[in-house]
Amino acid sequence: xxxxxxxxxxxxxxxxxxxxxxxxxxxxxxxxxxxxxxxxxxxxxxxxxxxxxxxxxxxxxxxxxxxxxxxxxxxxxxxxxxxxxxxxxxxxxxxxxxxxxxxxxxxxxxxxxxxxxxxxxxxxxxxxxxxxxxxxxxxxxxxxxxxxxxxxxxxxxxxxxxxxxxxxxxxxxxxxxxxxxxxxxxxxxxxxxxxxxxxxxxxxxxxxxxxxxxxxxxxxxxxxxxxxxxxxxxxxxxxxxxxxxxxxxxxxxxxxxxxxxxxxxxxxxxxxxxxxxxxxxxxxxxxxxxxxxxxxxxxxxxxxxxxxxxxxxxxxxxxxxxxxxxxxxxxxxxxxxxxxxxxxxxxxxxxxxxxxxxxxxxxxxx
Numbered sequence: 516x517x518x519x520x521x522x523x524x525x526x527x528x529x530x531x532x533x534x535x536x537x538x539x540x541x542x543x544x545x546x547x548x549x550x551x552x553x554x555x556x557x558x559x560x561x562x563x564x565x566x567x568x569x570x571x572x573x574x575x576x577x578x579x580x581x582x583x584x585x586x587x588x589x590x591x592x593x594x595x596x597x598x599x600x601x602x603x604x605x606x607x608x609x610x611x612x613x614x615x616x617x618x619x620x621x622x623x624x625x626x627x628x629x630x631x632x633x634x635x636x637x638x639x640x641x642x643x644x645x646x647x648x649x650x651x652x653x654x655x656x657x658x659x660x661x662x663x664x665x666x667x668x669x670x671x672x673x674x675x676x677x678x679x680x681x682x683x684x685x686x687x688x689x690x691x692x693x694x695x696x697x698x699x700x701x702x703x704x705x706x707x708x709x710x711x712x713x714x715x716x717x718x719x720x721x722x723x724x725x726x727x728x729x730x731x732x733x734x735x736x737x738x739x740x741x742x743x744x745x746x747x748x749x750x751x752x753x754x755x756x757x758x759x760x761x762x763x764x765x766x767x768x769x770x771x772x773x774x775x776x777x778x779x780x781x782x783x784x785x786x787x788x789x790x791x792x793x794x795x796x797x798x799x800x801x802x803x804x805x806x807x808x809x810x811x812x813x814x815x816x817x818x819x820x821x822x823x824x825x826x827x828x829x830x831x832x833x834x835x836x837x838x839x840x841x842x843x844x845x846x847x848x849x850x851x852x853x854x855x856x857x858x859x860x861x862x863x864x865x866x867x868x869x870x871x872x873x874x875x876x877x878x879x880x881x
Contacts, residue, residue, distance in 0.1 A: 537820050545824055546661045550668030552828070556715075557583050557673070559708060584673075588666075594742060595662075601739035615768040703838050707831045713798045718748040721790055725758065728782045732775050734766055749827040751810050755787040804854050805833060 537544065557580075564579035574582070683700075687693040726741030734740075740762045747754035762783065766776045813833045817825030833853065841850035841859035850859045 546664045554672040721748045759783045
């Protein structure tokens with residue numbers, strides 16, 4: 516029997532090693548992780564197309580799958596083109612908006628009669644607007660440059676997915692262990708599918724409504740801000756707040772009066788509040804079973820490791836960790852701490868994963 520101190524030490528070393536590998540291998544892992552998400556969405560959309568009834572007839576898989584593939588890549592190309600055009604135009608106009616923002620600070624200082632006028636550089640770094648636009652353009656450029664690698668990964672995943680079940684089954688020594696592994700995979704798939712399905716629908720609605728509100732008010736780059744709202748809605752808590760701040764700040768420097776600023780801030784704020792606090796919780800339910808504090812810590816952790824992609828994926832990654840940890844006796848305390856209410860379901864039978872708490876167990880080959 517190993518002492519608890521040795522077990523804890525080995526666990527800390529293992530977690531540290533995994534964290535180091537995630538950070539060091541970021542350039543290699545991120546395209547593959549994005550490819551996994553795209554591959555997952557293609558299969559989910561394909562199944563969704565097959566569920567749509569046309570009278571008594573449903574789309575067969577050989578039609579639904581290519582349709583889903585064309586839909587995903589067509590939408591990605593279309594959105595990327597729109598975002599690129601809007602960012603290019605915004606980059607050209609950024610110095611003008613920077614100057615206008617400095618004028619607003621000057622007017623505010625004169626209005627409240629400050630002896631030492633507040634300047635933009637006192638609160639933010641110099642050239643903050645051009646820097647933000649440049650950072651956004653750099654993100655899109657990085658995304659586009661890795662698109663070819665992501666496409667290759669997705670292609671190989673699609674070509675080999677028919678062999679995944681057979682490979683997984685042959686990893687185990689008997690049929691009971693294989694069934695347990697398939698059941699675990701099904702539970703992970705169900706939870707992640709539930710999250711991504713609802714979150715994607717809500718994010719699309721958020722992006723479209725953001726674009727609609729900004730178009731009605733007459734603010735430029737409505738499509739760009741709609742895309743930003745769509746992406747940021749995947750980021751828990753802070754994403755919706757940032758999605759309101761960006762267009763509100765542009766309205767502040769674009770118009771000569773404050774009415775459009777208040778209209779955009781109020782309209783987007785109410786829309787984000789209604790969707791985030793009324794619609795989404797009712798659709799999502801309590802199926803994720805994650806503590807709010809854990810979500811925030813996960814957001815900080817994965818954001819520090821993988822940036823925006825990590826922040827977008829922090830919830831499904833944490834859900835997968837909770838489900839897997841809940842199935843094994845040694846790791847169940849971790850799942851309890853990460854969960855919202857401590858209800859993490861039943862663990863796997865020790866015989867199925869080769870442990871009964873006293874040492875390794877062997878199973879006859881099936």
